[in-house]
Amino acid sequence: xxxxxxxxxxxxxxxxxxxxxxxxxxxxxxxxxxxxxxxxxxxxxxxxxxxxxxxxxxxxxxxxxxxxxxxxxxxxxxxxxxxxxxxxxxxxxxxxxxxxxxxxxxxxxxxxxxxxxxxxxxxxxxxxxxxxxxxxxxxxxxxxxxxxxxxxxxxxxxxxxxxxxxxxxxxxxxxxxxxxxxxxxxxxxxxxxxxxxxxxxxxxxxxxxxxxxxxxxxxxxxxxxxxxxxxxxxxxxxxxxxxxxxxxxxxxxxxxxxxxxxxxxxxxxxxxxxxxxxxxxxxxxxxxxxxxxxxxxxxxxxxxxxxxxxxxxxxxxxxxxxxxxxxxxxxxxxxxxxxxxxxxxxxxxxxxxxxxxxxxxxxxxxxxxxxxxxxxxxxxxxxxxxxxxxxxxxxxxxxxxxxxxxxxxxxxxxxxxxxxxxxxxxxxxxxxxxxxxxxxxxxxxxxxxxxxxxxxxxxxxxxxxxxxxxxxxxxxxxxxxxx
Ligand SMILES: Cc1ncc(COP(=O)(O)O)c(C=O)c1O
Numbered sequence: 001x002x003x004x005x006x007x008x009x010x011x012x013x014x015x016x017x018x019x020x021x022x023x024x025x026x027x028x029x030x031x032x033x034x035x036x037x038x039x040x041x042x043x044x045x046x047x048x049x050x051x052x053x054x055x056x057x058x059x060x061x062x063x064x065x066x067x068x069x070x071x072x073x074x075x076x077x078x079x080x081x082x083x084x085x086x087x088x089x090x091x092x093x094x095x096x097x098x099x100x101x102x103x104x105x106x107x108x109x110x111x112x113x114x115x116x117x118x119x120x121x122x123x124x125x126x127x128x129x130x131x132x133x134x135x136x137x138x139x140x141x142x143x144x145x146x147x148x149x150x151x152x153x154x155x156x157x158x159x160x161x162x163x164x165x166x167x168x169x170x171x172x173x174x175x176x177x178x179x180x181x182x183x184x185x186x187x188x189x190x191x192x193x194x195x196x197x198x199x200x201x202x203x204x205x206x207x208x209x210x211x212x213x214x215x216x217x218x219x220x221x222x223x224x225x226x227x228x229x230x231x232x233x234x235x236x237x238x239x240x241x242x243x244x245x246x247x248x249x250x251x252x253x254x255x256x257x258x259x260x261x262x263x264x265x266x267x268x269x270x271x272x273x274x275x276x277x278x279x280x281x282x283x284x285x286x287x288x289x290x291x292x293x294x295x296x297x298x299x300x301x302x303x304x305x306x307x308x309x310x311x312x313x314x315x316x317x318x319x320x321x322x323x324x325x326x327x328x329x330x331x332x333x334x335x336x337x338x339x340x341x342x343x344x345x346x347x348x349x350x351x352x353x354x355x356x357x358x359x360x361x362x363x364x365x366x367x368x369x370x371x372x373x374x375x376x377x378x379x380x381x382x383x384x385x386x387x388x389x390x391x392x393x394x395x396x397x398x399x400x401x402x403x404x405x406x407x408x409x410x411x412x413x414x415x416x417x418x419x420x421x422x423x424x425x426x427x428x429x430x431x432x433x434x435x436x437x438x439x440x441x442x443x444x445x446x447x448x449x450x451x452x453x454x455x456x457x458x459x460x461x462x463x464x465x466x467x468x469x470x471x472x473x474x475x476x477x478x479x480x481x482x483x
Pocket of ligand 1: 192218
């Protein structure tokens with residue numbers, strides 16, 4: 001399909017909105033994306049035509065709702081090359097990560113174990129591990145980033161030939177110090193929500209497995225921009241959110257390898273996650289029930305019920321699910337697939353390069369992280385050497401759908417003399433929506449040595465014209481506040 005940004009924009013009603021007399025330039029896609037007509041319609045249709053609870057009813061509405069809900073699961077599964085049983089619907093990435101921490105983590109992390117994360121993690125991929133480590137007497141360690149905002153310099157900038165070995169010592173050592181215990185889990189983001197850095201996860205997963213660790217990939221930022229093939233990657237757990245992928249809020253995905261999910265205890269307990277309950281009713285006389293109702297303590301030794309957990313994936317989906325939003329999320333993925341992830345990626349890489357060029361031309365700008373978009377070895381034959389700066393993109397995929405881009409469509413920067421919040425406020429006067437603050441990544445900002453950054457992040461509907469407006473807005477802010 002030919003990529004046509006004008007026709008894509010027409011499908012997003014909100015992009016016609018004017019704020020402060022200006023048409024909206026929405027550059028905050030890393031927070032959440034806007035929703036196309038088709039996703040909004042899917043929500044409306046559910047409530048107007050087949051609103052019913054799923055998996056339980058035998059009436060037509062319930063059957064239709066169940067069919068569409070499970071069809072959405074199949075769509076999500078196919079999108080990342082997983083089996084439908086390996087796709088658990090949660091509320092968001094945060095809940096998906098917490099699910100793993102509560103269930104797999106509590107069952108597998110022991111005193112003295114090491115959970116390894118990185119300095120570029122969103123708090124959602126740090127705090128659940130910090131809590132788990134505290135509870136279990138384990139240690140949470142963080143891999144440092146370089147000044148270019150990358151983790152493993154020899155793998156990313158520049159890539160030296162195929163299959164550069166990622167030293168196992170990275171997993172066994174931190175800052176030259178040998179870890180006392182074993183790394184049981186590596187929790188790592190695929191794409192930084194601040195710097196846009198894309199970590200070479202295929203190689204990292206390989207090395208994590210060699211070191212005997214399981215790996216959780218936080219794909220909240222990458223899922224709408226890069227291809228993810230969980231089988232080719234051999235990922236253990238992958239978490240992402242619908243709302244960052246043109247789908248509704250309130251839906252997250254946890255992919256887990258079947259054998260891991262099967263071995264894990266449930267997360268939430270209640271309806272739908274249990275297949276059968278053997279009630280030991282003979283142990284209960286009415287008197288006992290009365291004592292229970294009066295708040296008396298349950299006698300020890302009595303096991304009231306023996307549950308048999310439901311099959312995957314429902315074992316992890318207790319209670320009534322977010323049916324409408326899951327169905328609409330399925331539509332969002334079909335929409336991405338029809339436009340084509342590679343087309344989207346190419347467009348967003350062009351926008352990122354353009355923004356880098358325009359922002360770099362401004363006075364007093366600091367852009368954080370690496371500015372290399374594409375590894376040198378993947379440049380087209382005969383392409384001029386770029387020294388890692390704003391290279392033309394040839395975002396080819398490696399084997400198994402692994403993406404070799406180095407940079408996603410996210411840029412964090414500061415303008416000398418202007419606080420990021422002030423910049424965002426002035427830009428809002430011109431209806432240019434950007435994000436300012438620490439973006440739930442305080443350790444990363446500590447590593448960068450700044451309390452806050454301004455962040456722009458692009459989606460499939462953004463244009464170079466909007467970047468021009470951003471640059472003009474920054475110039476206005478400079479005139480007002482800095483120069
Ligand atoms: C890298 C990353 N991880 C996790 C999250 C949390 O996502 P959610 O708020 O959908 O749970 C975000 C949100 O911005 C993110 O950028």
